Amino acid sequence: MLNLVIFGPPGAGKGTQSQKLIDQYQLVHISTGDLFRAHIQNKTELGQQVSQLIADGNLVPDSITIAMLEEEVKKNPVAKGFIFDGFPRTVAQAEALDAFLESVNTSISVVIALDVNESELTARIAKRQEISGRADDAADKLVKRIDEYFQKTIHVLPYYEAQGKLSKVNGIGEIDAIYAELTAIVDKY
Template identity: 40%
Template sequence: MRLVLLGPPGSGKGTQATRLKEELRIPHISTGDLLRAEVAAGTELGKQAKAVMDAGNLVSDDILLGMLEARLAQADVANGFILDGYPRNVAQANALGELLGRLDQPLDAIVQLDVPTELLVERIAGRAKEQGRADDNPESVRQRLQVYNDSTAPVIDFYAAKGTLARVDGVGALDEVLARILVAIKR
């Protein structure tokens, strides 16, 4: 199973990816985690990414794709993987499709976790309070959600047009949401 989980910040992607990893026995791949690992390991891509981040810029799609390609070459992804929150824009979706085509590993499912905006704001505010993050105030959260909607809505449309997108209600008990995802990916 090769799966992409999409959803705004606070939608439960990371939580459900962790649960799906156990259920499906496939690795959970987060580009944020990949980026941090490459920088920590001092790889060539990690050095390039660190230089970009140290300059206050966003890491390019090419660097992220290179890290993802290296990760997908590892043996533990032979039976599939869960991509958490990637791709975030249509250019990344196209590049991912090309990469997976070259690797002869097409995606099996793309799941969009749908959660109402006000609940996302509540979830993130609660998470921020628990973790002591002052930057997760309602205004900044709404701004991040707007950026997500502006850049990722086209990705959702991209996969929907291909007929590969499953929309899943991300509200409810963790087990209920997991069960909905499992039904969606087994269609």
Template identity: 35%
Template sequence: MLLIGPPGAGKGTQATRLAEAFVVPAVSTGDIFRFNVKNETALGLQVKAFMDAGAYVPDTLTNAIVKDRLGESDAASGFLLDGYPRTTDQVAELDRLLDDEGTKLDAVVLITADTDEVVSRLLKRAEEQGRADDTADVIRHRLDVYAEQTAPLIDVYSARGLVITIDGLGAVDVVTDRILAALADRGLHATNTIEKAANPS
């Protein structure tokens, strides 16, 4: 399964909950990159400059880290990708990777959100978490980059009949329920009951 949506649309939150519901790992390239930056690994030093500028990490680095992660044992029975692929070149690389493994995507969940709401969410998150990569200017730039590079992926996956569009505004539990209901309509049923969010606001 793949989650697509603009920065701040709630992909990370929903990825965690869906991974729990389907008992598969949530693979977030953003989390992987931030972990490496924080721990000043070789990869972290390479990607830090791109992240600080609000730019995407080059495909070669991203493809390598995703391939390595999906090769781990916990992803053998399924996985949920959050933040990858982000370009049509990455789509082609993921296609090759899945073909090599003899598997395919079951669904692409597109989470939509109003731009002003997204900016508000990310500014609040930056304040709470002290994230240097979430200034107002960088947020606007990231949204522009998303529209230019990532939105075309929706067309690619729509042509394959994989896209499920979900309104990302509203309480966390409500959005989760929307996604689970839409996936169930596709014959993809959760195997685990997830707890309601502690703070549904």
């Protein structure tokens, strides 16, 4: 089973590249952001909690995020693999993901980090906000999300590097050129 983590700050291109990888490798995409938005749109109890947290620019607690992720994996028992987009965001989440995957006899194959600088991220997200109107792309929330990534989330990378599972890709450039770098990495697994 091929299990990938696409890692990077908000606006790095995780969603764009994930979709291309899903199409090529027939992976099941699990985006915590998409899960949160679905719960919010369906006005579930969980969605209401998540909505307030996101509106305040905060991360959703690990217990909620991990439960939702486990539910999604279990919904797809015959999957060729999974691509985790936007998760894990902390070492505790990475450890929980590893423990859960081990309990279902699989593991993370590779973690691919898309490197993009802050000025490029700001420009990309401003453009995305104009097009999609996503509430989590508002300027005040954006600064907090990017800060959160560079202050906290980025510390997950050494966890996977210590396991020999980390690959870094320059996330600035043509989408297809970046994708070619990603597939060269994925094809090794």
